[in-house]
Amino acid sequence: MVIELTKRQKKIIEIVKNNEPISSEKIAEKLGVIRATLRPDLSILTMSGILDARPKVGYFYSGKSDINVFSQEAEKYLVEDVMKMPVVVTEDSTIYDAIVTLFLEDTGTIYVVANNYLSGVVSRKDFLKTLMGGGDMNKMPVGMIMTRMPNLATVTKNETIIEAANRIVENEVDSLPVVEVMEENGKERLKVIGKVSKSNITELFVNLCKK
Amino acid sequence: MVIELTKRQKKIIEIVKNNEPISSEKIAEKLGVIRATLRPDLSILTMSGILDARPKVGYFYSGKSDINVFSQEAEKYLVEDVMKMPVVVTEDSTIYDAIVTLFLEDTGTIYVVANNYLSGVVSRKDFLKTLMGGGDMNKMPVGMIMTRMPNLATVTKNETIIEAANRIVENEVDSLPVVEVMEENGKERLKVIGKVSKSNITELFVNLCKK
Known part of the structure; x- marks a missing residue:
């Protein structure tokens, strides 16, 4: 009130x-x-x-x-409330196949997995750089050009949207993979279950203003 | 309160x-x-x-x-409060030069002008599509691949950020050129004076939550 x-x-x-x-x-x-x-x-x-x-x-x-009325309202929203389906390819996919996937799914970022766990992220910018550099996109795997773990910012579904937005801004990325943390042979592994992006946050902003 | x-x-x-x-x-x-x-x-x-x-x-x-406390707070912010400098090239620039500009300025979208007025918009996605299609990026001008006026969503500096965010979501774009509307020989012309993007809105969201 x-x-x-x-x-x-x-x-x-x-x-x-x-x-x-x-x-x-x-x-x-x-x-x-x-x-x-x-x-x-x-x-x-x-x-x-x-x-x-x-x-x-x-x-x-x-x-x-x-009292910050804005954050009081915004912090009711969790990542799982706004996350979208992630677009995923395997590390040995060719760059050509990954770009085709990018266009088919109309997305800006693809998550890369090895043995079903997150191993990297590749974006339009990475693909554009590779094509400008003249690499053979039919032979090179995405694993060669992706940003590789552990240098990736991630988020879990129970964090708030405020935390996700903060991490997006701090890391200067367009989106974060939403992950579930698992353990395998004493090692921490990340399973990709979603994606939260600047688009989601812009949509939430619009919806909160309409509500 | x-x-x-x-x-x-x-x-x-x-x-x-x-x-x-x-x-x-x-x-x-x-x-x-x-x-x-x-x-x-x-x-x-x-x-x-x-x-x-x-x-x-x-x-x-x-x-x-x-009462919507969220929009009460958000509607205090105008486009001019958060807009950034736009990256602009002329319509006859080669695609190669435009991509180099894109990387130098580290931006995702370039605004294209002819006679100093907005004539189009070109994004990473357009460039990637062109390179995949095998076009000669040293000969083709950006004018050939850009999205052309009047099919562009724009915004003026005195509109609210809520209006800008709405237009970004509705038009499924990453950013809007901020324009000043001029008249020349009885025709409406748009001068590009800024850029407002999903990144700006995400940053505003984070700042409003911190404040």
């Missing part, structure tokens, strides 16, 4: 900030009104947590007015 | 919804408390606009509790 503070409520906050602890009588005096007039304002300001009231001492400013 | 409603306040909303108009005496009766107990709750609920109070009639439910 959102309340737009009135002018008087904002004045009260200022008075308390500068004079804490201060009694309701003193606040009323400074505003030139009677105590009863302030009662609803003070109950709103204490119930919202902006002011603290201590019996026989007075009102304190709690500093809580800076 | 955000207030978490108490259980009793939520109950009051339900009672008013189902019995409007209803007096404070009747609400108190239904809750088994005295009227004075309800006074702070009722003033919070009316000040926030969730309930309407009409003298001698009673309380009404205004339906305002569904």
